[in-house]
Amino acid sequence: MQYAKLSNGVTIPQIGFGVWQVDEETEAPAAVAEALRVGYRHIDTAAVYKNERGVAKGIKESGVNREDLFLTSKVWNDDIRAGRTKEAFAESLERLETDYLDLYLIHWPVEGYVEAWKAMVELYEAGKIKAIGVSNFKEHHLDTLAEEGLMTPMINQVELHPQLPQHELHEYLQDHSIQVEAWSPLMQGKFLEINDFKEIAEKHGKSPSQVVLRWHLDNGIVALPKSVTPERIAENFDVFDFQLDADDLEKIDRLATDVRLGPDPDEIDF
DSSP: OOEEEOTTSOEEESBOEEOTTOOTTTTHHHHHHHHHHHTOOEEEOOGGGTOHHHHHHHHHHHTOOGGGOEEEEEEOHHHHHTTOHHHHHHHHHHHHTOSOBSEEEEOSOOTTHHHHHHHHHHHHHTTSBSOEEEESOOHHHHHHHHHTTOOOOSEEEEEOBTTBOOHHHHHHHHHTTOEEEEESTTGGGGGGGOHHHHHHHHHHTSOHHHHHHHHHHHTTOEEOOOOSSHHHHHHHHOOSSOOOOHHHHHHHHTTOOOOOSSOOTTSOOO
């Protein structure tokens, strides 16, 4: 396992287990339990995923102690707009069957995010969250928080992968001691269409998905791969026994198109 250290000293496993679009009843309990059996200790969910209860069930079935886990959830846009950040947080705790979170994020920078951030800072200072951050924030959103004189987020979770490396944003985050975390790190499966990953994988005796995840690790990024298939869950975690060399990284860098697979944070409407 590799870890990143946040600005407040908290450590976060660099490979986490994402559960977006994982069904609460039929998939989440078994997938989370299997991920924890394999060795994952970082689970990333959100209120809008509607599977927090399933995540809690999987954690319970795994037998892994809560204090050995890094558990993340996120406040959804409707609650941000309604000024319900603290209430939403309490509801997530209830569904996750825990009395604290390791990380709580603002899911999108919708109207009301400054007030939501103030509420999250209060929850953090009260000891209810070990670290707080944002998701899908661009530089100007982060600048707004700074201009308000507010605490700097510890993490920004964004769409990031070899075709959308977000170099300028990543550099901004590094300059402000904000850890970058990647959703859709495997490009929603599009890496399978790119021969370069296959060639690099053969060179290292690994799989293409492992090469993509290793690229994240070698660039200091926290990555959140998702799968409900036991073989893929294990494969995505088996990335700590090799490193990419300069030629590999150069080849992958040439793949950047800066094309998003998900929404632009400045154009969201949900």
